[in-house]
Amino acid sequence: MSSLPVSDAELLRLDHQVCFSLHAASRAFGGVYREALKELGLTYPQYLVMLVLWEHGPEPVKRIGERLRLDSGTLSPLLKRLEAAGLVRRERSAEDERSVIIRLTGAGTELRERALPVPRRMLAATGLTVEELRTLRGLLGRVTGALDAT
């Protein structure tokens, strides 16, 4: 809560700056991740999908989409590329024929070892302290929640 009055003009500038900062930060992260993931042959969204599978095991497309807030229009071609790369298999669910289960292959499981050093490099590259990272995560989470509720 600010104890000082804030002019309308300043508010509008602040909004622009926050939105722009978010846009810029997201792309800056993307750039560094792109570099870090290049040797793994993964893009950042593909890496996010692999993280989900490494952590939770086989999951239907729908569930992955819920975790990452991505729809089938984004996930379907992405998963096809992961399948073409030999990292996952896509198999129709037996219980519900509408559903497709995504399962790691041997190569997909093994890739985890090579991916382990990535987050540490990213963490160092941000230049933030653990406290600041927690603050950032908290604020971003609240913003996302509020915006999604709109």
Added chain:
Amino acid sequence: MSSLPVSDAELLRLDHQVCFSLHAASRAFGGVYREALKELGLTYPQYLVMLVLWEHGPEPVKRIGERLRLDSGTLSPLLKRLEAAGLVRRERSAEDERSVIIRLTGAGTELRERALPVPRRMLAATGLTVEELRTLRGLLGRVTGALDAT
């Protein structure tokens, strides 16, 4: 700055959460902006370009790209769409024939009036206080600076 020891595993999880939060927040903002800008016929990146032109007047493509951290591969088609929409003109610079100056048309200038209420709606939708917005802007700016320096 943390006074408590932090395990490696927790650090890695924190990194994932921050990166994912950033990705998610950026897309959540995009979604709300998409809605707010729909009646103006602008996408969010197009809106960013218009903001630059409204604030700074005619500028070469290069300068706009520096302000928004976008390269010509992104800006060229985007500016062509703005030109097709009748909002800007593209004219070769007289001093430097390599350079293209982007200039608002009458319609582009007038659009500003209709765009004015947008940031206030966004500000309200975030649900954050002014203090929190400043903190968020500061952290994002530092992250982007650090990542760009890599």
Added chain:
DNA sequence: CAGGAATGAGTTGTGTGCAACTTGATTGCG
């Protein structure tokens, strides 16, 4: 002053991201 390096736009190709739609399977209500 000449010619190669550097610069500013633009083009091409790949990969998201999302809206709108299609297809096939399941659910549930009358």
Added chain:
DNA sequence: CGCAATCAAGTTGCACACAACTCATTCCTG
């Protein structure tokens, strides 16, 4: 039971975002 509503994937179309490239112009150095 039967059929409409719902649901999960996938497809299509459009708009970024970026790497790698081309082309024309300008700079700069020998």
